[in-house]
Amino acid sequence: MFIDTHAHLFFSNFDSDLEQVIENALNAGVTKIIVPGTSIETSNQSISLADKFECIYSTVGIHPHDTAAWTPDLIYELEKLTKHPKVVGVGEIGLDYYYDFSPKEKQIAAFKEQIALALEKDLPVIIHNRDANEDVMEIIADYDGRGLRGQFHCFAGSIKDAGYLAEKGYYISFPGNVTFVKAENLRNVLKSVNIKNLLLETDSPFMTPVPHRGKRNEPAYLPLIAEKIAEVHNLSIEEVAKATSENSYNLFGIREKSDNLTYTYRIGNNLYINVTNRCNADCVFCDRKGEAVIRGYNLKMKKSEEPEASEYIKEIGDPSKYDEIVFCGYGEPTIRWEVVKKISRFVKNNGGRTRINTDGHGSVINKRDITPEMKELIDTVSISLNSTDPKQYAKLMRVDPKMHAEMIDFAKRSKKYAEVVMSIVGLSEVDTQKAKKFVTEEVGVNFRQREYF
Ligand code: SF4
Ligand SMILES: [Zn+2]
Numbered sequence: 340m341f342i343d344t345h346a347h348l349f350f351s352n353f354d355s356d357l358e359q360v361i362e363n364a365l366n367a368g369v370t371k372i373i374v375p376g377t378s379i380e381t382s383n384q385s386i387s388l389a390d391k392f393e394c395i396y397s398t399v400g401i402h403p404h405d406t407a408a409w410t411p412d413l414i415y416e417l418e419k420l421t422k423h424p425k426v427v428g429v430g431e432i433g434l435d436y437y438y439d440f441s442p443k444e445k446q447i448a449a450f451k452e453q454i455a456l457a458l459e460k461d462l463p464v465i466i467h468n469r470d471a472n473e474d475v476m477e478i479i480a481d482y483d484g485r486g487l488r489g490q491f492h493c494f495a496g497s498i499k500d501a502g503y504l505a506e507k508g509y510y511i512s513f514p515g516n517v518t519f520v521k522a523e524n525l526r527n528v529l530k531s532v533n534i535k536n537l538l539l540e541t542d543s544p545f546m547t548p549v550p551h552r553g554k555r556n557e558p559a560y561l562p563l564i565a566e567k568i569a570e571v572h573n574l575s576i577e578e579v580a581k582a583t584s585e586n587s588y589n590l591f592g593i594r595e596k597s598d599n600l601t602y603t604y605r606i607g608n609n610l611y612i613n614v615t616n617r618c619n620a621d622c623v624f625c626d627r628k629g630e631a632v633i634r635g636y637n638l639k640m641k642k643s644e645e646p647e648a649s650e651y652i653k654e655i656g657d658p659s660k661y662d663e664i665v666f667c668g669y670g671e672p673t674i675r676w677e678v679v680k681k682i683s684r685f686v687k688n689n690g691g692r693t694r695i696n697t698d699g700h701g702s703v704i705n706k707r708d709i710t711p712e713m714k715e716l717i718d719t720v721s722i723s724l725n726s727t728d729p730k731q732y733a734k735l736m737r738v739d740p741k742m743h744a745e746m747i748d749f750a751k752r753s754k755k756y757a758e759v760v761m762s763i764v765g766l767s768e769v770d771t772q773k774a775k776k777f778v779t780e781e782v783g784v785n786f787r788q789r790e791y792f
């Protein structure tokens with residue numbers, strides 16, 4: 340199916356019918372939509388949309404139009420936003436000398452500093468370029484060989500530039516203007532770009548394709564652009580859909596739900612290890628027994644399908660490539676503590692870092708204090724606090740209230756052997772401030788509020 344990599348659904352002309360717009364998109368086979376932010380405010384709006392709609396992903400960035408008030412401090416704001424699990428890139432960023440809403444120097448500084456952020460976070464960039472081709476290409480050439488990945492959206496460069504960018508592994512996309520009758524030049528550029536380097540985008544609410552020109556654009560019109568690409572490249576529309584979806588997966592890490600069970604999966608620069616689907620708890624907010632899908636990865640695993648440590652190790656390869664190897668998934672990893680230890684030993688012997696995301700019931704589950712066994716194997720223990728109140732904890736997790744004390748004890752003991760973080764999901768009934776105070780002052784470990792998992 341189709342992925343719209345560029346739709347500004349936070350624009351006010353979607354306010355009254357956004358739910359309908361999403362439904363239209365899904366009905367047209369557009370199953371994923373990336374909403375690029377253009378300022379701090381719209382980046383936050385894009386994240387809210389990603390929270391609300393499963394099919395929406397977000398990227399955060401300051402558009403060249405919004406860089407008049409650029410200060411380097413904004414990087415910290417953006418950096419915070421990149422931590423949201425549905426933020427899949429930095430953008431849109433770039434240069435726009437056509438409108439010239441912001442001074443050139445500001446635009447260039449903002450562009451470069453946001454590229455640096457993307458490199459630091461190993462996120463792709465989404466680049467906007469209007470009448471600034473020379474400067475954009477020069478800046479991009481400066482990053483040659485430094486691992487920069489990205490998309491040139493609403494491409495208006497030459498065949499030569501497109502060739503250079505494709506050779507460097509960048510992706511290129513054309514919105515509805517490629518369907519305009521007089522856009523023969525644009526179609527020639529499109530023809531020159533291999534399908535392996537193309538993405539689909541609408542640039543909604545702008546650039547409405549024929550025959551809806553003049554109306555507000557929306558993601559449901561994406562197949563019209565895919566059709567034009569199919570025609571120019573002499574492919575079927577299915578082939579265009581398949582190739583561009585695969586490209587979106589390669590660049591942004593988002594993809595269609597897979598039926599194949601996933602043992603390891605990548606988010607950002609971490610590799611997550613799906614150890615088990617089993618758990619001693621039954622949290623009210625957990626989708627463990629439901630679809631158990633994260634970012635399109637199917638984590639639903641029967642006990643009989645649980646792989647041996649050696650299989651995970653094969654999939655990990657070189658652990659030093661990643662920031663962290665994280666034991667996670669929809670299940671409690673300490674249920675397979677021996678496997679976790681074996682994998683961790685391999686990771687630590689090969690220069691990697693390990694983190695275990697746990698409910699903190701590992702010692703009860705294994706009927707012995709397992710915390711000393713973490714020594715030199717587990718770098719970080721991330722424990723779900725869920726609530727400071729044992730009764731509420733028991734109700735949320737559907738466990739015995741005494742498990743709250745067990746979990747706190749586990750956290751305190753773990754401190755001797757690893758860095759400990761306690762976290763809560765941002766549930767409204769939980770008092771975040773109280774939780775933070777409790778964690779840092781009474782348990783004496785780090786606190787984090789997390790969104791999903
Ligand atoms: S502890 Fe984790 S895996 Fe287990 S039910 Fe709760 S959220 Fe799901
Ligand atoms: Zn743009």
Ligand SMILES: [Zn+2]
Pocket residue numbers: 345347375431467542
């Ligand atoms: Zn845009």
